[in-house]
Amino acid sequence: MGRIRAVAGVVVAVGVLGLAGCGASGKGHESSGAAKQDSGETAAQPQAPAVGKPAGTAGQGNSAGATGSQGGDDPTITRAIVKTGSLTVEGDDVSAMRQKAVTAVAGLNGQVASEDTGSDPDGNITQSNLVLKIPTKSFETAIQQLSELGKRLQIHQDSEDVTEQVVDVASRIQSQRASLERMRVLMTKANTIGDIVSVESELTRREADLEALLAKQKNLALQTDLATLTLTLTEKGKPAVKTEPKKATGFLAGLKGGWHAFTAVFSALATALGALLPFLILLAIIVLPLWRFRHKLRRQPAGQQSPASQ
Template sequence: MKLFWIVTFILAACGGGSLDVPTSEIINDDAIVEVPSTGQPAPFASESNLEEPAPVEKKIRKSGNISFQSQDLDKDYAQIKGLLPRYKAYIENENQSNDQYRRNYQLSIRVEGAYFDSLLNAISALAWRIEYKTANIDDVTAQYYDFKTRIENKNALEQRYRELLTKANEIKDILEIEKNINEVRTDIEMMQGQFNYLSSQIQYSSLNVTFYEELPYAVNSAQKKGFGNRILNALSNGWNGMLTILVGFVTIWPFYLIGFGIFLLIRFLRKKVNKNP
């Protein structure tokens, strides 16, 4: 009986000991791993040193067309020329043509890309009646940097060939390297020409301007003034047409001689056949 009470007392003591563990000791492990919000560890060096790639500058090629009717052709032409210095533009080509109905101007203008829209709007403001207006924007960024990279690579390849040329001793090797250098140089010059042309189109946009002035009715329709004049014009045109036909007949006189000669020859041969049946 005593043994039973001793065992019971020991078990109670052990159980109570486990329950009497201080709360601070239980939380202690969590406190070790807890990190204050103000003391977060610094990010990895590889993440902090990562740099975003520099933005690529876009390369835009612009072109446009505008056609309009003018009330005063010479005045509008002078005003357009006066606008060009303000917008860093110049006339690359111009053509003037006249007929009995209208006078025309065709201008090919090159303008710095940044001023393209402003110049197009300024010319539009001068127009009396716009017939059509277009503006095209072509993103040639990929093409531009592709040309640039290929040219740089070709230049580097040429440089390596030239370094090898200084170290070559045998004639065969020298000739082979020089051949490769010439091929690379040809490729560079071809690509450089295309690159320069593309760069020029990017820097200076193209704007085609066409404008015309209708001539007055009295100038371009004189033959429509009245019935009598129209009759006289018809008679004059008929007489001129007949003269043209007569001149045409006279022009082919050698064929008349040839035909007459053939006729005489056939007649002679027939007579000869009839005499000798």
């Protein structure tokens, strides 16, 4: 009996130790699971601002990718704005104002696109019209500096958002280039003359479309990069007068003028004919039956005398 009790005691002790080990192992797993969960939450915390980002910011990020910044991590986008404006300034010395204006524009990396300057019989400049091309980012600064040349009489500004056009043209250019690559692959696989001619014709057409899109993209870039400002400098006390452009001369100018005169005369004749047509129709309806009836009366006596003479 004593041995049996001893063996039973040993078994009970081993069972207790086993249960304790399982409990410790379970606690260890729970601790490691909790640690993993904590680490997962800690790793996910830096991404929380991206999930909670405003919808407008996310939309800007998509637009930035569409504009050609593919592969960029910058979520912002620069809007494509075309700015135009006009400014009228008067002062005592128009010549000095003009020189200061040209200097100020050159300091802003701008340029004078066109100029129309008028003077009095003595040769003194009385008015100057300048069309200025100024970097868009310096447009407001240019207006402020040019307004300080004298007394500002008139100012007008206009802005047009062409971001959608820029994105659309960039996307179409990318698609057109991919299409050209596919056509070049087909060109290498063409065997018959008919296939070669057909592929070459389509390839030429698509290349022309791509060149047109590239030209449009360049034009949009110029419009968005450089704002247009029309500056009118006038002498103090005299109203600003818009000078008319000089009339062109030469053979082509004469041909163009003659064509305009011909079309004007033809248009006038067509208008007059259209105005008289209803009256002519009415006159024909009235006069034609009368003319036929009169002609019939003249021939009737001769017809009556012929039986008597017989």
